[in-house]
Amino acid sequence: MSPGAATSVEGVAAVWEMVVGSRPGKGVPALLAATIAAGYQPVRQRVEASMDEMLFGRSADPVETLTRLGTDLTAGAPPPLWLHTLRSTLGVPGIALRQDGTAVATAGTMDDGHTTRTALHAGAEHVGDLVVCLPPGHLGLPRAATAVLELVAAPLAQALHAARLSEQLRVSRGRVVTALEEERRRMRRDLHDGLGPALTGIAYTTDAAVNLIATDPERAVRTLRGLRADIGDAITEIRRIVYGLRPRALDELGLVDAVRQRIAPLRAADGRPLTVTIDAPQRLPPLPAAVEVAAYRVAVGAVTNIARHSDGTTAAALTLELAAPADPALLRVTIADSGPCTETWTPGVGIQSMYERVEEIGGTLTIHTTPQGATVTADLPLVIPA
Template sequence: GPVLILLAIPLIPAAIAVAILRHQLLDIRLVVSRALLYGLLTTAVIGTYIGLVAVADVVLRNEVGLGTSVLATVVVAVAFNPVRVRLQRLVDRALYGDRRDPVRAAAKVGTQLSTAGTGLEGVPAVLCRALQLPFAALRDADGEIAAYGTAPETLHTVPLDYHGQRMGELVFGARPGERRLDPADRAVAELLAVPLAVALRATALSGTVQRSREQLVGAREEERRRLRRDLHDGLGPTLTGVAFQADAARNLLVDDPERAKELLEALRGQTTAAIEEIRRLVYGLRPPALDELGLVASLRREADRLSPLQIEIDAVQPLPALPAAVEVAAYRIATEALTNVARHAQASRVRLVLRCAADLEVEVTDDGPGNGNGAGWQPGVGLTSMAERAAELGGSCSAGPTPAGGGTVRAALPLSVHDD
């Protein structure tokens, strides 16, 4: 009856409170913020009013009557808004962190980015503490870099772009009761997106440089291993045989001159083989013709070797001084392309062009019949080798048939390469 209804009335606000807290029907932080704010304001107003009335009553007891209450009211009214603003800031900072001061939050993240050893890995934790967030994560193209807190159901993602290139994402976990990103939080996120994108870009570049260094070191060590193997397994036994043959010929020189003569003739053959092996090793490091004749003359000599194929060389004379790495790469690519034409293209004429501007451009064009169907060439060892040589210097190399028949190889090698 009526008694049960009266007893049930207090349960209604309790049920509302449970629904709000349990199912996050609204941002309870906003309710708490406003309740704390105006509770503190009410307490401050009452306390200030009572204090001013008491003080003014003592000071002005014998001079003013009604003015005491009027003075207290004026002072409270004037001080109310500044106090309210100050209290609102304190309450918001306790509940929302530094979201109303984006520069302060950005400064904290910037300090973290400059911290050696942690850097990007510590950004989510700093962000959570700065904005009172339950969760934050930083991701790049390879996956999650770092995360802090427990991810709620509602997440907000802020893209981190650098000159139009997506470098990663900054992920926020919504506060309890929030369904969307508050404009103040969005302002902080947009302010942080720029330095974080730059930091991710710098990290990516640093990783690329490190991988390049590792590849260079690996290539250098592999080349040293090859040289050691060639010297040990090829030239070493040849020179050892030369020494033994020389000793044997010396021992037989008096007793058996004919046998000694045969050994000396064999010794000459072995010596000639050793010289050829040395030349092969030297050529593998850098073709001697480049130092003796220069790039254009070396290519002309290579063209003469491929006779009867008619090869026309069109090059600016004289070429400017080229970095050694560029010169070797141009020579290797050009000779490989000419050799491929001689072996596979069934061509009668070839034109080799060398142009020098911002890059050294190498172009080899032949008049062969092509593959007959207009399809691109399947990359083999030669084409792959040419592309790798160009890529090592930061250049490019393309090869394929031409619409009119025949084929073309084009390579562009940057002249800004510095020799080690």
């Protein structure tokens, strides 16, 4: 028998003698000690559970928590209601959802110096953290509450990820609507201020020529000749408006040659010609009109920015390629420079326009700039979502 066990048996014998008044028989202390040891762990667990219930509220029920949380998520409840359900189940002072260190939603009161944190992952992406404020004087949650947090972490992560995607979609749609309204405003201004007066002048000149035919034929002829020039100006204005909607070169030359024609005159900041190499398939498949325009605008806009920030030694590389065989319905446009920039790119109308063009057809645009150069990548779907 080990020294510790012998001490325990002797202690039991001493307690027996104090209570009964006589020394217990041989083997009785050892039997009593074994019985007490066997019952200690269940009793300890019951005491801990009772203490947790006294301090944290009723014991957290994983099934009930998942049922209530599932009801909230199915009903499309906002994040604060998710947290209210968890807080009432766990019985904690406060609970919060955080993304990138910023609170998305909070229920109850939070003490950042006394919290426990559960990371939320949607696949491999870290989408946020579930932060639980502990009751005063406690260093951790009871096991039942920890088990509940482990169970709800996955559905909460998916719901938070979906909510963030929905917000990004809302913002993207807002940008598209804004871009469309700006385009309509531009067309209205061009038609009202340019083409409208030109056509009105043509109408008045025509009336004047009709009135002069009988009384002054020579002047009528001069008026008609002037009218011919006015009509030519109106045609030019119509073409300008139409080409603003879709570059003429796309229809006449195709995407690759249209881009080549447009960027050929570009020069670096010091006036030297900008060297641009273009790598593209010999024959691209038929592209949706919106995809073709987006690819053209991104390519031209990115090369223009490279030229603006180039120090004169930069060479730009433009690549047009279809995606890997696993995803053939994708056109990737990549523009990269090989020299240092004279200044960093700053978001402006041009860059914002590129983002809007890509987002409105369901594509993605990434711009990566460093002092050593910049890379612009646009992934454009060949099948535009409805």
